[in-house]
Amino acid sequence: MTEPKPLLPGWEDLEISTQIIIRDAISRGIEVQVIDRKENFLRLKQGSHTEFVKEASKTRLDSLMTYLVMENKIASKLVLAEDGVRVPIGKHYSRLEDALNDYTIFQNKKKVVKPVTTNFGIGIGISEPNDSLEKFTYFVKQSFSFSSSIIIEEFIEGPEYRFLVLGDEVVAVCNRVPANVVGDGIKTISELIEEKNRDPRRGEGHITALEKIQMSDVERLVLLDQGFEFLSIPKKGEQVFLRKNSNISTGGDSVDVTDLVHPEFKTIALKAARAAGAVICGIDIISSAITETPNPETYAILEINFNPVLYIHEFPYSGTPRAVGDTILNLLGFH
Incomplete structure (x- = not known):
């Protein structure tokens, strides 16, 4: 089993994306000061040149308003749609009653229910066609528990891909596969x-390249939906998913596909970043045909991520590792 590149000792308590920036900065002779360890807040100094970096990808290059637009899914969908970028069709709600009253509109469709402001896939539910009102209500209440507004939108079929945009370039793309195991017919x-x-x-805790798969009620319910429980024995070669969301932070696998995606998808990702005015961001695209010319029937942009992690590209579960920390230092003007 290939282990990740060793990072510098003494920094293990920091988020691994921050460790990547520290490692690459030190290799250039840049002085690194940790301003706030728990917040992964750094100050980098090279001669008279000083930059603050928070959580590896928050820098002066993006304005506060750009962050707020990316963080708010209503605002980000608005700027994308107005720029002609394909986004899922849906509605947003600030009142629980209004969302529940629209149950019949979404009843026969597969839909995603998610907080307007969220990260790491928190509070997101996927409701199947003809789910009961009770189950639909559960997803709606869950999302409202994380945000004062929620979005209910069409579910686009296909794998999910994270496009890491740094400046005028898509430097890496990875397929984020939900937490899963593959059966051997015995275990x-x-x-x-x-x-x-x-x-x-x-x-x-985001201090290693991948997160452990949990065995909580969330995973148990996802298994139940597939007719499994933790003591079930899957067939040899059968892939069983433990999560519906594809976040690496909940035990998913990152698979590098930078060289496989159709070039026009990279153009779309750059267009989405420009629509939000973002210099550093992650564009999440779902597509059932990522190697083919983009077709509005087979893809959509799910969201713009204002704090994209670096480690899923630097230390993928499989595929080619991509060195991305140095590109951020270049954008900040360091030598």
């Missing part, structure tokens, strides 16, 4: 999870 799902979690790249 239970819980045993397969424990086996996969023994990978030295998996840890907890």
Whole structure:
């Protein structure tokens, strides 16, 4: 099993994306000061040149309003749609009653229910066609518990891809696969999870390249929807998903596909970043045909991420590692 590049000792408590910036800065002779460890807040100094960097990708290059537009899914969908970028069709709600009253509008469709402001996939639910009002209500209430406004929109089928935009370039693309195990016909799902979690790249708290797969009620319910439980034994070669969201932070796998995606998708990602006025961002695109010419029927932009993590590209679960920290230092004007 290939382990991630060793990072500098003494920084292990920091988020791994921040460790990447520190490592690349030190290799250039840039002085690194940790301003606030818990916030992953750094100051970088090279001669008279000083830059503040928070959580590896928050810098002076993006304005506060750009962050707010990217963070707010209503605002980001608005600027994307107005710029002619394909986004999922849906509605937003600030009142629980209004969302529940529209149950029949979405009843026979597969839909995503998500908070207007969220990160790491928190509070997002996927409701199947003809879900009961009770189940629909659960997803709506869950999303409202994380935000004062929510969005209900069409579910676009296909894998999800993170396009990392740094300046005028898409420097990396990875397929984010939801937390999963593959059966061998012998082990239970819980045993397969424990086996996969023994990978030295998996840890907890965003300080390792991958996160451990959890065995909470969330995973149990996702298994139940597929007719499994933790003690079930999947067939040999059968892939079983533990999460519906594809976030690496909930145990997903990052697969580098930078060289496989159709070039026009990179153009679309850059257009989306410009629509929000973003210099550093992650564009999440869902598509069932990522290697083919983009077709509005087979893709949509899910969101613009205002704080894209670097480690999923630097230390992918599989595929070519992409060095991305140096590009951020270049954008900040360091030598």
